Amino acid sequence: MAEKYKGINTICTHTGELEDEQFKGAVSPLYMSTSYAFEDVEVKRYPRYFNTPNQVALAQKMAAMEHGEAALIFGSGMAAISTALLAFLHKGDHVVFQNTLYGGTSNLVVEEFDKFGIEYTFTEDYTPASFEKQIKDNTKVIYIETPSNPLLTVTDIKAIAEIAKKHGLVSMIDNTFASPVNQNPIDFGIDVVLHSATKYMGGHSDILAGTAIASEEHIDRIFQLAKNFGGSLSDYTVWLLERSLKTMGLRVKAQNENAMVLAEFLHQHEDVGKVYYPGLESHPDHNVAAAQMKGFGGMLSFELKEGLDADLFQKKLKLIKSSMSLAGVESTILSPSKTSHGLLTPEERKKQGIKDGLLRFSVGIEEKEDLIADIEQALAQIK
Numbered sequence: 478m479a480e481k482y483k484g485i486n487t488i489c490t491h492t493g494e495l496e497d498e499q500f501k502g503a504v505s506p507l508y509m510s511t512s513y514a515f516e517d518v519e520v521k522r523y524p525r526y527f528n529t530p531n532q533v534a535l536a537q538k539m540a541a542m543e544h545g546e547a548a549l550i551f552g553s554g555m556a557a558i559s560t561a562l563l564a565f566l567h568k569g570d571h572v573v574f575q576n577t578l579y580g581g582t583s584n585l586v587v588e589e590f591d592k593f594g595i596e597y598t599f600t601e602d603y604t605p606a607s608f609e610k611q612i613k614d615n616t617k618v619i620y621i622e623t624p625s626n627p628l629l630t631v632t633d634i635k636a637i638a639e640i641a642k643k644h645g646l647v648s649m650i651d652n653t654f655a656s657p658v659n660q661n662p663i664d665f666g667i668d669v670v671l672h673s674a675t676k677y678m679g680g681h682s683d684i685l686a687g688t689a690i691a692s693e694e695h696i697d698r699i700f701q702l703a704k705n706f707g708g709s710l711s712d713y714t715v716w717l718l719e720r721s722l723k724t725m726g727l728r729v730k731a732q733n734e735n736a737m738v739l740a741e742f743l744h745q746h747e748d749v750g751k752v753y754y755p756g757l758e759s760h761p762d763h764n765v766a767a768a769q770m771k772g773f774g775g776m777l778s779f780e781l782k783e784g785l786d787a788d789l790f791q792k793k794l795k796l797i798k799s800s801m802s803l804a805g806v807e808s809t810i811l812s813p814s815k816t817s818h819g820l821l822t823p824e825e826r827k828k829q830g831i832k833d834g835l836l837r838f839s840v841g842i843e844e845k846e847d848l849i850a851d852i853e854q855a856l857a858q859i860k
């Protein structure tokens with residue numbers, strides 16, 4: 478059984494590590510077997526049952542990081558999200574979703590739920606009242622995502638957890654943007670925490686994975702479906718992900734610090750319009766964020782002043798690369814209206830407040846001075 482460490486860096490580095498009894502090596506041995514003995518053993522092990530030595534060890538680390546009892550590790554964030562949702566939703570049930578969801582999650586809902594006979598409603602905004610308003614007799618699940626993509630709105634986690642308890646619903650959160658270093662929703666009463674481990678957990682833009690973290694009881698229910706859906710992660714990637722997680726506390730804290738400095742720099746810059754970062758006091762949800770987050774994260778968005786070409790600006794950046802994904806140690810930037818939110822109609826984007834010139838910035842661990850210099854030189858070239 479894993480030791481109970483309290484500090485995030487100790488959990489990241491040590492919780493759940495496997496001992497190399499044979500050679501006393503420093504890191505967890507990797508067990509790649511897909512075939513284990515069935516006679517005279519306690520556990521019938523098989524990778525798709527989520528119970529190989531490396532899967533079990535890493536799940537302990539994940540659970541400890543999020544203050545949950547148990548975890549399951551999946552082959553992608555979407556495998557974790559789809560399996561968790563469908564584990565708690567049956568034909569005829571209803572689920573309330575936050576209006577601003579990760580694109581893959583809203584595609585799952587809009588493209589697949591009808592065929593399962595599952596009803597759904599998206600909220601009008603992210604206030605607790607707008608969630609409660611949508612609850613019906615057959616509602617079973619309430620699902621939030623905070624901070625949201627790409628405008629970094631902050632949903633009040635405790636208020637949502639209380640609404641869920643009051644109505645006997647299972648509450649779920651996509652905690653990817655915050656990461657477990659900055660936000661632990663279970664402490665505020667949320668039932669199921671979901672992550673795309675492809676992002677901050679992996680942290681180096683080279684692993685696709687996901688995780689669900691919850692009580693033993695809820696994880697067992699998700700497992701019953703997960704073993705049939707078959708979305709487990711290969712042990713080799715589980716082992717790589719363990720290595721990534723060892724430095725996660727350090728990485729994310731460096732990204733928080735850089736993002737705060739960059740947000741302040743952009744906020745006071747004469748060529749920059751609105752800046753969206755929960756750490757700024759000017760952010761409408763700053764107080765909610767301060768109450769539920771330990772750090773404000775590495776994601777921010779901003780607009781250039783009227784008349785400045787955001788596409789050209791992006792092309793002139795040298796250090797900060799354009800990228801579809803996010804949360805690596807390297808700084809990246811994208812245009813939501815052309816990528817993540819490109820499938821929405823211009824009216825839908827306008828309704829969500831996503832302007833064509835909006836830029837989403839995933840702040841890495843580079844030196845702040847180099848990031849600022851890169852932005853300055855790009856701005857100088859487009860004026």
Ligand SMILES: *Cc1c(COP(=O)(O)O)cnc(C)c1O
Pocket residue numbers: 553554555556579581582626651653654672673674675676685686687
């Ligand atoms: C990337 C992402 C996902 C999906 O994760 P995959 O690992 O790509 O399947 C879900 N939610 C958020 C917020 C994400 O950023």
